[in-house]
Amino acid sequence: MSERPTATTVGELRATGHDARSVRAEIRANLLAALAAGHDPWPGLHGFGTTVVPQLERALIAGHDVVLLGERGQGKTRLLRSLVGLMDEWSPVIAGSELGEHPFEPITVESRGRAAELGDDLPVEWRHRDERYSEKLATPDTSVADLIGDVDPMRVAEGRRLGDPETIHFGLIPRSHRGIVAINELPDLAERIQVAMLNVMEERDIQIRGYVLRLPLDVLVVASANPEDYTNRGRIITPLKDRFGAEIRTHYPHELDDEMAVVRQEAGLVAQVPDALLEVVARFTRALRASPAVDQRSGVSARFAIAAAETVAAAALHRATVLGEDEAVARVVDLEAALDVLRGKVEFESGEEGREREVLAHLLRTATAEACRSRLGGVDLGLLVEAIEDGALVTTGERVSARDLLDGLPVLGESDVYERLAAKVGATSAGERASAVELALEGLYLARRIGKDSVDGETVYG
Incomplete structure (x- = not known):
């Protein structure tokens, strides 16, 4: 001034x-x-x-x-x-x-x-x-x-x-x-x-x-x-x-980058949310705006994406605090937390009564799969798929710390798959590397190359 x-x-x-x-x-x-x-x-x-x-x-x-x-x-x-x-x-x-x-x-x-x-x-x-x-x-x-x-x-x-x-x-x-x-x-x-x-x-x-x-x-x-x-x-x-x-x-952002820029600018994040997960949130919001199950006359506000990112960050901080982690970094498992608390921010068509969470979950899976292809394209995960097909299990979830997730990954011999995966998304710390690995595993599951089972706060890829 x-x-x-x-x-x-x-x-x-x-x-x-x-x-x-x-x-x-x-x-x-x-x-x-x-x-x-x-x-x-x-x-x-x-x-x-x-x-x-x-x-x-x-x-x-x-x-x-x-x-x-x-x-x-x-x-x-x-x-x-x-x-x-x-x-x-x-x-x-x-x-x-x-x-x-x-x-x-x-x-x-x-x-x-x-x-x-x-x-x-x-x-x-x-x-x-x-x-x-x-x-x-x-x-x-x-x-x-x-x-x-x-x-x-x-x-x-x-x-x-x-x-x-x-x-x-x-x-x-x-x-x-x-x-x-x-x-x-x-x-x-x-x-x-x-x-x-x-x-x-x-x-x-x-x-x-x-x-x-x-x-x-x-x-x-x-x-x-x-x-x-x-x-x-x-x-x-x-x-x-x-x-x-x-x-x-006026209109909602036409470009994905603009959608992400709005979320970065407006969201008050209490934990680190990697760009890949912000992209999932942005794609999720854009998918809702295109869904016939959603009342498009009322729109899907940018506040939905902002609140979703803040909820994901809060889930990461909650997990890190309970497990005693030094840093709180959001992972794919934290995306699920947004579904239950944000349902009221979207108005559905009358014929979708009772299916609201099912619609949200489906669109979130679609957004996650698209973000995986966008962020991890070019990284060959064949050896990881082979290890899991041979019986290896990878356990993650809200009760599993980033270090435990990384320590539980199957050994892939001389392969540098995990390093290339981390480099692809710019992950350096243990929390960021765990987030990248979990995104890759979810992408493989959504592509139907591996299986997944979730019970009592734990998710097992196998």
Whole structure:
């Protein structure tokens, strides 16, 4: 964060050559400057580079209000919050003004009176850009007073006339003057509340009860919503949709690498989860999004993949703690832990009632097999298969430590299969090597080259 500017009065501010500009002009200039310099204005966003981001950038350059449409867990809120970075880091406001007005452009009766009285001595404060972003989750109990404002009975009781504009208590949108207001899940707002926003969106003023009050608000309105064609909770009324300059559809990551990048970035992992297992989680999530057994209208959120990775890491840490291992590294056996706790994060088609876990288990096996082929392709495991066919057994599971798993592997003579397997996935420690070996064994089982039996926390490949 840079240092706060030092000007404390309008006179000092004017002497610095400061130029007042609208929020839209400010965002446009900063966005164009970032693009010209080759800087990424959207840090932490993955999979939108050639689709959503260019559309959003064009909308901001045009100065449009924006609504993002998309299923749950597609990063809509994160994208809206990233708009903060496009505003000036510090912005001057009239000290003590209720709406954060620019010292050169007061809009309320009170601020105009103070400006006329004090002139160049009008005090100035500086507001950080984080303070200029307001967010509201639309809920059915949201009122016009919450968003726009209402008469404040306390101010009337203090002796002000009911027709005095100073009796008004302003809502969220006027208080976001010279900033951004984001409304999440916009269709959840009652239609009569959406009507109250029409003037804000078009004429840029507000109407409160019977007051004739025109405030030239400078506010960028952005919103998120689920696609109207399936949501049962409400809709965006047509006149309000018409006032949004841009309607942009978001989507889940198209590429596997982007899916994994989101999980790495957002998941709070309490143990090491090798990339191969993160790939299994990502493929599992993508398989759910393509499955006819899952209600695709509700989507499979990125939060599912994030929660799955966190659960796998927690299972690894639990096992390592119980067995006294020095390091906690996730293995294939830990993937099973995600099935039981994440079932409620997926909505299934009505005909699949009672088969939810079976569907999840099948898709997890499919994802594991695909990740094995992707990560371990090219490693010849023929000698390991032969050893198991000759009677060797490999025991693993939540009660088997990484060292015990490695010590129990069949001896393959002079073969360096285990070393090549570890090198293929970049495994160096005992925990990482055990994870790689277990992935290979599961891949062989899923390819029907060896058998597997699981009983009482132990899994035996043979």
